[in-house]
Amino acid sequence: MLTPERHRFILSLLQEQKVATVQELSAATETSESTIRRDLVQLEQEGKLTRFHGGAQWREPSVKSEETTIAQRLSQHEAEKRAIARFAASLVKSGDCLFLDAGTTTFYMIDDLPPGAIVVTNGLTHIERLLERNIKTYLIGGSVKGMTKALIGKGAVESLKNYRFDKCFLGINGVHLEHGLSTPDPEEAFVKQTAANASTEVFVLADHSKLGKTTFSFVCEMEDVTLITNDVNDQQQLDPYKKKTKVEVVTP
Amino acid sequence: MLTPERHRFILSLLQEQKVATVQELSAATETSESTIRRDLVQLEQEGKLTRFHGGAQWREPSVKSEETTIAQRLSQHEAEKRAIARFAASLVKSGDCLFLDAGTTTFYMIDDLPPGAIVVTNGLTHIERLLERNIKTYLIGGSVKGMTKALIGKGAVESLKNYRFDKCFLGINGVHLEHGLSTPDPEEAFVKQTAANASTEVFVLADHSKLGKTTFSFVCEMEDVTLITNDVNDQQQLDPYKKKTKVEVVTP
DNA sequence: TCACATTCGATTAAAAATGATCAATTGAAT
DNA sequence: ATTCAATTGATCATTTTTAATCGAATGTGA
Numbered sequence: 001m002l003t004p005e006r007h008r009f010i011l012s013l014l015q016e017q018k019v020a021t022v023q024e025l026s027a028a029t030e031t032s033e034s035t036i037r038r039d040l041v042q043l044e045q046e047g048k049l050t051r052f053h054g055g056a057q058w059r060e061p062s063v064k065s066e067e068t069t070i071a072q073r074l075s076q077h078e079a080e081k082r083a084i085a086r087f088a089a090s091l092v093k094s095g096d097c098l099f100l101d102a103g104t105t106t107f108y109m110i111d112d113l114p115p116g117a118i119v120v121t122n123g124l125t126h127i128e129r130l131l132e133r134n135i136k137t138y139l140i141g142g143s144v145k146g147m148t149k150a151l152i153g154k155g156a157v158e159s160l161k162n163y164r165f166d167k168c169f170l171g172i173n174g175v176h177l178e179h180g181l182s183t184p185d186p187e188e189a190f191v192k193q194t195a196a197n198a199s200t201e202v203f204v205l206a207d208h209s210k211l212g213k214t215t216f217s218f219v220c221e222m223e224d225v226t227l228i229t230n231d232v233n234d235q236q237q238l239d240p241y242k243k244k245t246k247v248e249v250v251t252p
Numbered sequence: 253m254l255t256p257e258r259h260r261f262i263l264s265l266l267q268e269q270k271v272a273t274v275q276e277l278s279a280a281t282e283t284s285e286s287t288i289r290r291d292l293v294q295l296e297q298e299g300k301l302t303r304f305h306g307g308a309q310w311r312e313p314s315v316k317s318e319e320t321t322i323a324q325r326l327s328q329h330e331a332e333k334r335a336i337a338r339f340a341a342s343l344v345k346s347g348d349c350l351f352l353d354a355g356t357t358t359f360y361m362i363d364d365l366p367p368g369a370i371v372v373t374n375g376l377t378h379i380e381r382l383l384e385r386n387i388k389t390y391l392i393g394g395s396v397k398g399m400t401k402a403l404i405g406k407g408a409v410e411s412l413k414n415y416r417f418d419k420c421f422l423g424i425n426g427v428h429l430e431h432g433l434s435t436p437d438p439e440e441a442f443v444k445q446t447a448a449n450a451s452t453e454v455f456v457l458a459d460h461s462k463l464g465k466t467t468f469s470f471v472c473e474m475e476d477v478t479l480i481t482n483d484v485n486d487q488q489q490l491d492p493y494k495k496k497t498k499v500e501v502v503t504p
Numbered sequence: 505t506c507a508c509a510t511t512c513g514a515t516t517a518a519a520a521a522t523g524a525t526c527a528a529t530t531g532a533a534t
Numbered sequence: 535a536t537t538c539a540a541t542t543g544a545t546c547a548t549t550t551t552t553a554a555t556c557g558a559a560t561g562t563g564a
Binding site: 004124131136139146149159 | 271273302304305306307363364366367376379382383385387388391392394395398401403406407410411
Binding site: 003031032033034035038053054 | 551552553554559560561
């Protein structure tokens, strides 16, 4: 049995039954235990499995490919997000210094930004598109969050201290009348906070599915920001938000 | 059987059964194993397949723009760079905190890094692969340099001040006996300097084509670093470098 | 804690595959 | 016709892979 075949075999067996012993694999592939051990060492190096005394166990690939994760999220409320993004981008003037949060809605903004805007972002997925549009781009530092490709942590916050913004565009997971704005990851919340504090104006982009939701980490009060959301069937639903702060309603 | 026919045949067979041995291909095409090996080397260079000891395996054509641009640059001195990278990675122990410079040679290191290493980098192109390998990754901030996807400028240098490294791996464009190490972009040079200063050990990865060259921006003296380079035909060529500093010579 | 059985990793030797080299062949250009 | 470069196949030293062995390390149960 050839080396790559063996590797594939080992991985597929592990994927199926989560664990396998060296003996088991040795017998199934008709090779020596030495060979299996070498294979396991190699595959562990590659991060494909975790070894333990006697065998190995399946390891979930930590990051799904960028495209699939984004593609999946894009499908949800895509039209609303695009409309919100387009409106948000229309607020930007050439020469403005912006903070552009990681996330799909802010990602859509890039296409409609005026040339000459200067962008600071914590979203790795934004970079490619920003460069294609020849927009001067700065990235903050920090630890790379696998799932969303956002930069978080101390490094991110420290980096942000070097910038001041005219406008700050944040994505958000929860918008609640009493609990304010919130997001699931505390580290990410802290980054949003810091960016908001460094900005003259703060805009929060949230489609209607986020309204009334609360998640774990508090970011800031609704009074501190302008909320940009989309048209909902029941118009009166938005009234209490309008009493709290400035709300821009976009029709997709 | 003519060369292009053979290549087509090899690829179609691989597409069908994913793997094939040299023997198998040699028999099927009625050519010598030498010829098949030459074919496989060529096709691997073109990124059409992956070779392994005993044969080759099918490689899915990747459509990502990022990889193609890298793939193009890979063609130059690829074997040397890979060998240098592999050696450099072998110096890393699990738990080490590293700075990994942007660039193709350092990119190759990622595959061979031990799991458990902690990486700080200024290379955006490295991120994807690092995450695939489940390596804890920090990105420094800064302005994004379009061409090389490296982070540079004040933000980058400021970010670096938050880190200390066990080992620092730098790519470099010029290695000169008198002029020391140099790179074309002053901003990039400053980032390399800062990273080197924050590290206990500094390694410079440079294939033989960089030796004797000088470019615009000085980075540091050769005495301050360990040079990792590849075997050259004229061994004595390396002697003066060895007198200056520690040199590791790698055979591709 | 100790003894016992298993498993591990380093080492070794043999087999297989590789890359480098060289001579022979082919085909094109002069 | 002759030269030259490119392709090929054969040869051989070197490298890689493999399986077997054995002391050390690890887990298990009393």
